[in-house]
Amino acid sequence: MIRTRILANTYRDSGTLMTLAAKLQDEPDVVRAMAIMATPRNRELLATMVSLPPLEAGPGDLLVVVEGDRAEAALAKLEQLLVRRVSSSSSSRARRVAVTNANLAMISVPGPFAAREARKALRNGLHVFLFSNGVALEDEIALKADARERGLLLMGPDCGTAIIDGVPIGFANRVRRGSIGIVGASGTGIQEVTTLIHRIGGGITHAIGTGSRDLSDAVGGAATLHGIELLARDEATETIVLISKPPSPEVAERVLAAARATGKRVVTCFVGGTRTLEAAALDACGLDAPVPAQPVTRNPPPVIGLFSGGTLASEARALTHGDIVDLGEEEFTRGRPHPMIDPTIRIERIRQVPAEATLLLDVVLGEGSHPDPAGALLDAIRSRNGITIASVCGTELDPQPRDAQVAKLREAGVMVARSNAAAALGDLAELSRLPTPPAARSAAPLFGSPLAALNIGLDSFAETLDGHSVPVERVDWKPPAGGDEELAQILERLL
Amino acid sequence: MRLGERIDAANAEAVRRMLGARPHWVDVLPAREVVAGMGARDVFHSGPPVTWERMSGAQRGAVQCAARFEGWTEDPSTFAFAPNHERGGVGPMAGVVSPSMPLFVVEDRASGRRAYAALEEPRMNFGAFDDAAVALRRYWRDELAPALGRAIRAKGGIDLVPLIARGLHRGDEMHNRPAAATSLLLLDLTPDLLRTSEQEVAIRTIEYIHADEIFFLSLSMGASKLMADAARDVELSTIVTAMARNGTDFGLRVSGTGDEWFTAPSPVARGLFVSGYTAADAGADMGDSAITETVGLGGFVLEGAPAINEMFGATAAEAAEAAAAMRTITIAEHPVWTMPVLDFRGAPLGIDLRKVVDTGVLPIIDTAIAHKDPGHPIIGAGLTRPPFACFAQALRAFARRYA
Numbered sequence: 001m002i003r004t005r006i007l008a009n010t011y012r013d014s015g016t017l018m019t020l021a022a023k024l025q026d027e028p029d030v031v032r033a034m035a036i037m038a039t040p041r042n043r044e045l046l047a048t049m050v051s052l053p054p055l056e057a058g059p060g061d062l063l064v065v066v067e068g069d070r071a072e073a074a075l076a077k078l079e080q081l082l083v084r085r086v087s088s089s090s091s092s093r094a095r096r097v098a099v100t101n102a103n104l105a106m107i108s109v110p111g112p113f114a115a116r117e118a119r120k121a122l123r124n125g126l127h128v129f130l131f132s133n134g135v136a137l138e139d140e141i142a143l144k145a146d147a148r149e150r151g152l153l154l155m156g157p158d159c160g161t162a163i164i165d166g167v168p169i170g171f172a173n174r175v176r177r178g179s180i181g182i183v184g185a186s187g188t189g190i191q192e193v194t195t196l197i198h199r200i201g202g203g204i205t206h207a208i209g210t211g212s213r214d215l216s217d218a219v220g221g222a223a224t225l226h227g228i229e230l231l232a233r234d235e236a237t238e239t240i241v242l243i244s245k246p247p248s249p250e251v252a253e254r255v256l257a258a259a260r261a262t263g264k265r266v267v268t269c270f271v272g273g274t275r276t277l278e279a280a281a282l283d284a285c286g287l288d289a290p291v292p293a294q295p296v297t298r299n300p301p302p303v304i305g306l307f308s309g310g311t312l313a314s315e316a317r318a319l320t321h322g323d324i325v326d327l328g329e330e331e332f333t334r335g336r337p338h339p340m341i342d343p344t345i346r347i348e349r350i351r352q353v354p355a356e357a358t359l360l361l362d363v364v365l366g367e368g369s370h371p372d373p374a375g376a377l378l379d380a381i382r383s384r385n386g387i388t389i390a391s392v393c394g395t396e397l398d399p400q401p402r403d404a405q406v407a408k409l410r411e412a413g414v415m416v417a418r419s420n421a422a423a424a425l426g427d428l429a430e431l432s433r434l435p436t437p438p439a440a441r442s443a444a445p446l447f448g449s450p451l452a453a454l455n456i457g458l459d460s461f462a463e464t465l466d467g468h469s470v471p472v473e474r475v476d477w478k479p480p481a482g483g484d485e486e487l488a489q490i491l492e493r494l495l
Numbered sequence: 496m497r498l499g500e501r502i503d504a505a506n507a508e509a510v511r512r513m514l515g516a517r518p519h520w521v522d523v524l525p526a527r528e529v530v531a532g533m534g535a536r537d538v539f540h541s542g543p544p545v546t547w548e549r550m551s552g553a554q555r556g557a558v559q560c561a562a563r564f565e566g567w568t569e570d571p572s573t574f575a576f577a578p579n580h581e582r583g584g585v586g587p588m589a590g591v592v593s594p595s596m597p598l599f600v601v602e603d604r605a606s607g608r609r610a611y612a613a614l615e616e617p618r619m620n621f622g623a624f625d626d627a628a629v630a631l632r633r634y635w636r637d638e639l640a641p642a643l644g645r646a647i648r649a650k651g652g653i654d655l656v657p658l659i660a661r662g663l664h665r666g667d668e669m670h671n672r673p674a675a676a677t678s679l680l681l682l683d684l685t686p687d688l689l690r691t692s693e694q695e696v697a698i699r700t701i702e703y704i705h706a707d708e709i710f711f712l713s714l715s716m717g718a719s720k721l722m723a724d725a726a727r728d729v730e731l732s733t734i735v736t737a738m739a740r741n742g743t744d745f746g747l748r749v750s751g752t753g754d755e756w757f758t759a760p761s762p763v764a765r766g767l768f769v770s771g772y773t774a775a776d777a778g779a780d781m782g783d784s785a786i787t788e789t790v791g792l793g794g795f796v797l798e799g800a801p802a803i804n805e806m807f808g809a810t811a812a813e814a815a816e817a818a819a820a821m822r823t824i825t826i827a828e829h830p831v832w833t834m835p836v837l838d839f840r841g842a843p844l845g846i847d848l849r850k851v852v853d854t855g856v857l858p859i860i861d862t863a864i865a866h867k868d869p870g871h872p873i874i875g876a877g878l879t880r881p882p883f884a885c886f887a888q889a890l891r892a893f894a895r896r897y898a
Contacts, residue, residue: 011657060657
């Protein structure tokens with residue numbers, strides 16, 4: 001049986017045609033296959049090999065002839081066989097890796113443009129890690145509803161930290177994998193709990209950031225509820241830890257009900273409330289929290305806290321009644337990087353703390369942070385003759401190994417406490433540890449396939465993923481419409 | 496359906512039409528026989544509309560050359576000027592067309608629609624109007640054009656899409672480098688030339704084409720024009736249907752806004768210069784030839800044409816990077832115009848106005864460079880990009896009409 005097929009106006013190079021013929025010949029029960037451009041000369045040649053009925057085909061048309069019992073079946077695959085291979089090599093393009101199967105967009109462009117990039121990412125079927133702050137509340141609500149409808153997770157806006165499939169996203173620490181999943185509305189809260197769990201001997205499946213406003217009445221815990229749902233389905237997650245500032249009672253009730261309904265162990269920590277982040281970490285690992293030392297209330301030396309982590313500052317404020325400043329607040333970061341990256345403002349402030357005051361510090365390690373956050377503060381600390389108590393949030397796996405950071409601080413006379421809460425309470429006891437760490441369980445990919453990301457904004461986020469061998473494509477982002485806001489709004493209506 | 500989705504659908508339709516065109520080169524005829532109703536003192540030119548007063552130096556030089564060629568003695572400001580694009584055609588560089596100028600005639604065999612492309616040559620097109628420039632046009636009119644016309648009519652036309660595909664496989668990009676396509680065309684046409692012209696005429700014609708590597712440009716422009724025209728006037732489509740420059744303004748047309756031009760001052764290309772000229776001599780960018788980029792050729796397929804990178808002072812990697820970025824502003828890939836170096840990935844085509852405004856990535860255009868004053872032949876070649884303002888204007892006009 002001889003079958004022919006003409007693909008009109010389909011020029012292919014002779015090499016491609018030979019490959020096509022060879023592929024057709026490999027199909028079952030095909031005796032011969034030929035693929036030519038139907039030029040007069042090619043058709044003459046063909047006629048010497050096989051006798052064909054008259055065909056309407058010109059020099060620009062691709063003519064395929066297949067001989068064999070199942071010629072028709074082979075020809076049915078023609079289109080598929082002609083499809084070009086997608087190029088996977090892009091070695092000539094330095095630092096650019098084409099990620100055709102990206103499932104996560106990391107967005108850290110300026111706030112006014114961030115909602116738009118997030119909307120685009122969701123439309124393209126990507127989960128979103130939205131680091132940017134300054135996104136309007138109504139945009140956050142709409143984005144989270146949109147994400148929900150599409151079955152996609154939107155972390156943020158103002159989400160600093162996440163760990164997905166063991167890979168740190170944004171400002172996050174390198175921690176052991178294990179059986180504890182976290183959903184948190186607070187970046188340094190997640191960092192403190194994940195690093196403490198690691199140091200206690202436990203491990204993390206995923207840590208999902210939700211953005212600082214998620215548990216407000218207006219947003220209603222949309223991302224938190226979604227995160228709980230994802231962890232509920234994740235077999236490796238046995239314990240779910242919820243971290244946030246104290247939410248409104250209705251939202252808290254809804255979120256706790258959802259967490260309990262998963263049937264998994266639930267640990268909550270509403271920072272600034274009655275429970276410390278350390279207690280939550282111990283509880284998550286199945287250990288009892290030590291009885292908290294009471295803050296010294298009678299004639300306490302004045303405490304001045306200079307913090308880089310917002311949640312750590314809140315926790316310290318609740319425990320010390322001291323003068324705790326969060327240097328990550330907008331009034332301090334306008335026009336300069338966050339103090340977790342740039343220690344300048346903290347150095348200035350440390351030098352101004354009077355000797356009779358106790359200086360309280362947090363040193364936050366991990367991906368995205370300053371390469372030597374403790375070292376950067378030493379001169380300033382030494383220059384003042386007073387008591388300094390610090391906590392170091394991090395692990396020995398971090399780019400700035402915790403042991404070395406602690407040693408530097410101690411050498412400069414700093415008392416290093418085991419956790420932020422312990423530092424605030426002046427409690428220098430060691431951290432409780434699990435006698436034998438439970439075997440790490442490897443979590444299933446949270447998004448159903450291995451992590452692959454698009455990075456839109458800060459390159460350091462992409463570098464982190466490079467270091468974890470996660471494919472990441474850097475989007476060369478410019479403000480839409482050349483920064484013309486009116487034009488950008490017009491464009492928005494047309495997308 | 497959301498407006499954005501309706502626009503997406505309209506754009507898919509516009510590109511479907513673009514790809515459905517079957518441009519063939521069918522004839523070479525004098526302009527007055529090609530353009531119905533062409534007046535005795537009509538002069539067509541490249542780019543958007545322009546008056547004699549605002550006309551660039553090179554384009555004025557070309558008009559003066561046309562006047563000498565036609566034997567006109569009137570003041571050029573009295574001629575009736577019109578853009579080629581508004582008279583059914585395109586012309587390289589100055590693109591000046593007067594009634595006796597021969598034109599390549601192309602036909603879309605899918606729709607029967609015809610278009611013209613003016614001659615490619617290195618003198619009058621760049622503003623020269625000396626005896627050599629006039630003589631070259633006369634040679635075209637008196638010998639070359641009739642010989643080509645006889646040959647192509649005898650042949651019954653040449654299908655341009657597959658010919659362009661073969662050229663792309665041989666390292667052409669079809670705007671500044673259509674060298675392989677020129678050779679292929681010459682091979683294809685030679686028997687017909689020998690059959691239809693006296694031997695000496697045929698030989699001179701073959702020698703002329705052989706010596707002019709860019710000969711095929713008129714035909715790649717003609718094919719591009721027919722494809723772009725097929726995509727015109729699709730309601731709600733934001734696909735770009737023309738980019739054209741007259742040495743004064745850059746003009747843009749978009750499918751959904753019909754014949755309206757969106758213009759801004761034409762940029763000056765960066766590139767390399769012929770010995771004796773420098774960047775200070777360069778006039779603003781000129782020519783209808785960016786019709787090739789409009790359908791995914793030229794700057795859009797630089798990755799497949801490494802041989803011309805040096806002309807632009809770019810490394811292969813830089814040119815490839817710039818061309819690859821065109822995929823962020825287009826919505827399709829040509830199924831036949833493929834590049835072996837990209838594992839036969841297709842040329843990016845269907846420029847979406849929205850994507851340009853959104854990303855700020857501007858189309859990259861290969862171009863030749865003319866002098867800013869009249870009276871010079873070609874002075875260089877380089878790369879340029881359209882002004883963003885054209886796209887911003889077009890988007891505003893589109894939104895006024897549809898949103």
